Amino acid sequence: MVNNIISVLKEKFPEATIQEDIVVVPFQSLLSLIELLHGEGFDYLQDITAVDWPDRFTLVYQVCSYHLSTRLEVKTDIPKENPSAPSLTPYWESANWLEREIYDMFGIKFTGHPNMKRILLDEDFSGYPLRKDYQ
């Protein structure tokens, strides 16, 4: 199952690096890749998370399909200054809380999110704890 979608991705997104089930795309291609996966029956956004590297953030999406029993990991890098990414709430409702958690912990804003507020920490909390430079 996963091989079919991988060959489609290799064809439509030559700029992506694909290794087994991990797809690394440049940031500009993220939304169109997500659009494609959503249309191809990937109806389960299992997880979104972020990793704080010294020079960039990496967003990691686990995009799956309930009935195809397939899972793909989509990764993209975003810069450290004013980090932001498009919100995936139009595609999957599960993105709502997952993106709020990333905003809460890393300060990455998701444009188009219906409720871009902290979710776990207090509203008045300042700072983004999961960043490596947090004191």
Next chain:
Amino acid sequence: MNTQEITLNMGPQHPSTHGVFRLILKLDGEVATGGTSVIGYLHRGLEKLAESRTYPQFIPYTDRLDYLASMSNNLAYVQAVEKLMGIEVPERAEYIRVIFAELQRIASHMIGVGTFVMDLGAVTAVFYPFIHREKVIDLFSMTCGGRLTYNYMRIGGVSHDLPWGFVPRLYYFLDYMRTAIDEYHQLVTGNEIFLSRTKGVGIITPEDARSYGLSGPNLRGSGVRYDVRRAFPYGIYDRFEFNVPWGETGDCFDRYMVRVQEMEESVRIIEQAVRDMPEGPVMAANVPKVIKPPAGEVYHSTENPKGELGFYIVSDGSTKPYRIHIRRPSFVNLAVLDKAIIGWKVADVIAILTSLDFVLGEVDG
């Protein structure tokens, strides 16, 4: 007559919210027109803590995520690290892991089902599951000394072998469990009041269930037949014969029924595991004393009693993880609550909330 919407706060301290959970309800009379969940009262910063602990040191922290399913959390984490390091677990340890994971499923569903019926008002019904749960906890306690948090799984196997006398007690428990479930069906499942309070209440459509990323009994109650043990078999689950129960309507009754049937299936799996379990070591021989996974990343998920628990681990080659992210099923499942309660009375809001069977330790991490 002019009416007004009132905002009611089901504050963090509330007997029916099952933990420190706040729900801000908007009510028109007694009907909920909307709700906002406020979480984070039990946030302990586990993901940040993980960055300053070694891989084995993090295992007890996983116990405290979904504190009603500690064995399953341990299992998901150690399997993720084993995947990252390419460690193969010996056969006996794999069988022990399955036995404990399924016993844990029974224990967790006992609470899920018991508190669900209790929240509808039938307080007596919660005592029976807790009695049955005590038998499971006795088995755990004789093996690893803990009643709620176990720290039993290790990277490469389990901490130590089963104690003397475990298997006979397990067989006794399995026989006892079958009659216990029958008793429960007699008391609760056919009860007229129970049926009228749960049938058709809090329906989550399959489309909503998929979009909200639900997993576990909440998802299967809505008819989506997805179980990680079948979709991405981990450990040795592909060797066992068991059914994955699912519901048709997606109401509270279906979620309850899926949990009860899952307990029956867990009994089947445990029987097969005990029958086929070989002798041998319970810890892989080639596990280094100092756990230093190669630089890289891994994502591994398992079917926890509450849903799909996932661990995303990024290693930089040192003894401490660079980043651990925990995909918590209760966190993702809870998001659907704000939608599912619209149009229901306050008493039904409680029923729907409890039918989702979430644990705040896991919601907040």
